[in-house]
Every structure is written in structure tokens, then in C-alpha cells.
Amino acid sequence: MRFFTIRTFYVLLFLLALLSCKKTDxxxxxxxxxxxxxxxxxxxxxxxxxxxxxxxxxxxxxxxxxxxxxYINTSDISKINAGDTTVVVDDYFKEVFKKSSRIYEETDGSFDPTIGMLVNAWGFGPKKALKQLDTAKVEQLMKLVGFNKVKLHNGKIKKLNDSIYFDFxxxxxxxxxxxxxxxxxxxxxxxxxxxxxxxxxxxxxxxxxxxPWKVGIENPNFDGTRSIEKVVELSNQAMASSGNYRKFKIDTITGEKYAHIINPKTGYPSRNNLLSVSVITNLDCADADAYATAMMTMSLKNAKIFLKDKNQLKVFIIYSDKNGEIKTFKTSNF
Structure with a gap:
């Protein structure tokens, strides 16, 4: 009897070892x-x-x-944009709203999800684009921009102007x-x-x-092709990239090409020499996404200034110099 008990013990021990190996392999x-x-x-x-x-x-x-x-008429954000003040937002909306508010402040307004009216006006949103969008109209729409004009209170969104349009x-x-x-x-x-x-x-x-996981940072190819500029390794990190080379429109009158990233401070599509910004961070991917977009509206000089005290961000920027040549900049911790 004692022999059977010992034998059974070792059999069980062996089986547990096998299962353990299988789990980790x-x-x-x-x-x-x-x-x-x-x-x-x-x-x-x-x-x-x-x-x-x-x-x-x-x-x-x-x-x-x-x-x-x-793009969904029955979504909470669409109802809020339409002026419905009775919507009680869910935890997802609350988290994105709070992150947006913080990053709006950190970037001095370079990241601003209340820019929805201008996104639509320039033809990059769900609503019909405005024709002949002149300076006066842009200035008028800019009155509806500013994350300091909205707040979250008891689960509901309060807007200083009912026409403020969110775009996350x-x-x-x-x-x-x-x-x-x-x-x-x-x-x-x-x-x-x-x-x-x-x-x-x-x-x-x-x-x-x-x-570690390997991912690529793309070259800013305007012809629709895809190629890799740099391969990076990620481990317990998030990465987001923003660029102006894939989504753009061409003015039917002037023939001018303009990108989908709207500068919240000017009301116009971002016009600088930055082609793409990639952000790697130990923070959430949502943070990386927002920071990358914000920097795409900045000049290279201002982006560098912004990054001086942002040690939690590793940033790789592709830009064109004054001669039109493609150059890169990376933070010292990249």
C-alpha cells in the first residue's frame, strides 16, 4: 500500500511537470x-x-x-454633436475626454478634439465639405474650437456653444x-x-x-507605395505615427494639395515641413496617438522645444529641409 502511494505521488509529480512545461513552451x-x-x-x-x-x-x-x-448617427458623440444634452457618456468616452483635456493643456492647444467643424469643412469628416472656404469662414468656425469650452459634469458633456463638434x-x-x-x-x-x-x-x-516585437516606421511615400524607413523593437511599449502623406485632398480650383491634419490654432490644414511623427512610450497608445498628431501641427523647432521635458516620449520625425531633401530627427532616448 505504501509503495502504491509513493508511486502514485511520483506519477502525479511527473504529469504536473509535463503540464508545466507545456504551459511555458x-x-x-x-x-x-x-x-x-x-x-x-x-x-x-x-x-x-x-x-x-x-x-x-x-x-x-x-x-x-x-x-x-x-460616422454613426446613433453614437453618443453624434448625439452630443447634434446638441443632445441628455446623453450620459460611458467610461470609454470619459477616459478619452480626460486624456484629451490633459494633452490639450500639455500641447498648448495643438491637440484639440473640438476641431470637428473644421475637419468637416475641409472635407475630412462625415459631413459635406464647404466650398470656397475663405478666411472669413475659417475665422467663424474657429470660434467653435477650444477644449477649454467644453467640460464633463456628472457624466454629461457641457458646451459653451451648442455647435461645438467633437472629433476623437x-x-x-x-x-x-x-x-x-x-x-x-x-x-x-x-x-x-x-x-x-x-x-x-x-x-x-x-x-x-x-x-522583443519588431515593427517598422514607414517612409513618407506620396505615390501610395509602402516602404520601411526604420525598424524598432518594442517591449511593453506603445507606438503611434501621424503623417500628412497618405490622406490628402486637392483643391479643384487652385490645384493645391492639402493634408488631413488640421491645425487647431489656425483652422487650416497643417502646413510645415514635417512628413511624419512616430512616438514610442510606456504610456497608453492613446497618449502616443494624440502626441503624434499634436506634433504634426508644429514646426520642427517647436516640436523639439515641446519634447525637451517629455522624457517619457521617444520620438522619430521625418521632414523635408529647405532644399526639399528628406531628413530625420530623433530624440536622444530613441
Missing amino acids: ITEPVKIEGLAFGTAYHITYYNDNQTDFTKSIDSLFNLINNSMST NAIAKGFAVDVAGRFLEAKHTENYLIEIGGEIRSRGINLSKNR
Whole structure:
């Protein structure tokens, strides 16, 4: 009897060892992808049971859309933009609102989600663009811009002017990346890489290669082609990039090309020599997304000044010099 007990003990010990080895030796990732927020998403993660979380991720993205998509008429943000003061916003909206308020202050207004009316006017939003957008009209619309003109009180949005129009597109994709990441972490998934339209969040490492995740920073190609300027490694970091070389329109009268990033301080599409800004940080991807957009509205000089006390941000900027040659700048911690 004693022999059987000892033998059983060692058999169980052996089986536990096997199970333990199997749990830690997961080198085959789960890869899921789909469409969300007007672009594609790609998620790679390592899970003990190889669980496919596609349905759960898509459900989360639908919740975010129903909260903050200006392209859905029944979303909370669309109702608020239409003047509905009875909307009680959800926790997603609250978090994005509070982040936006903080980064608005930090960037001295270079990041401002109340710029929605101008985004629409220039033809980059869900509403019809205005024809012959002159200086007087831009000045009129600028009266509706300013995150200091809105506030969140008891779950409801208060606006100084009913016509103020929110547009969280410059932060929402990054936020969605964070929401997906938090979900995976709640499912005890420690190693993953999430990408939505170029906004990225990483945790742990690429177990298949036993090294940090590798991602690329794109060259600013205006011809629609794609190529990589720089490859970087990410581990427990987020990265977001903003550029003016892919989304742009051409004025049918003047033939002038103008980018989709609107400068909240001027009301006009951003006009500087910056082609793209990539931000890597230990903060949320939503933060990286917002900071990258804000810097795209700055001059290179002002972007450098802004970054002087932002040690939590690693930044890589591609710009054109006075001779039209492509140059790069990176922070000392990059």
C-alpha cells in the first residue's frame, strides 16, 4: 500500500511537470485580424489554450464605435454633436475626454478634439465639405474650437456653444488598441502585439523568436507605395505615427494639395515641413496617438522645444529641409 502511494505521488509529480512545461513552451501564436474604424487591425498573441478572441475583440470595437464614432448617427458623440444634452457618456468616452483635456493643456492647444467643424469643412469628416472656404469662414468656425469650452459634469458633456463638434479620430484608434490590450491582459495573455491602422501596443516578447516585437516606421511615400524607413523593437511599449502623406485632398480650383491634419490654432490644414511623427512610450497608445498628431501641427523647432521635458516620449520625425531633401530627427532616448 505504501509503495502504491509513493508511486502514485511520483506519477502525479511527473504529469504536473509535463503540464508545466507545456504551459511555458507556447511558441505558436494566435493571429486574428479584421476591419475596424475605417482600417484594418492585426493582433498576435500567445495564449495557453490558443483561444480565438475575435468575437470579443470585435464586440469591444463596436462598443467604442457606438460611443465615439462620428460616422454613426446613433453614437453618443453624434448625439452630443447634434446638441443632445441628455446623453450620459460611458467610461470609454470619459477616459478619452480626460486624456484629451490633459494633452490639450500639455500641447498648448495643438491637440484639440473640438476641431470637428473644421475637419468637416475641409472635407475630412462625415459631413459635406464647404466650398470656397475663405478666411472669413475659417475665422467663424474657429470660434467653435477650444477644449477649454467644453467640460464633463456628472457624466454629461457641457458646451459653451451648442455647435461645438467633437472629433476623437486623432486618439480613438490608439484608445481602441489599449482597450484590446487590457482585454487580453484580463485573459492572462502576457505576450501580444496589437496594431490598428499603424497604432501599436506591445506586451512581453515575440515568443516564437524569443526577442522583443519588431515593427517598422514607414517612409513618407506620396505615390501610395509602402516602404520601411526604420525598424524598432518594442517591449511593453506603445507606438503611434501621424503623417500628412497618405490622406490628402486637392483643391479643384487652385490645384493645391492639402493634408488631413488640421491645425487647431489656425483652422487650416497643417502646413510645415514635417512628413511624419512616430512616438514610442510606456504610456497608453492613446497618449502616443494624440502626441503624434499634436506634433504634426508644429514646426520642427517647436516640436523639439515641446519634447525637451517629455522624457517619457521617444520620438522619430521625418521632414523635408529647405532644399526639399528628406531628413530625420530623433530624440536622444530613441
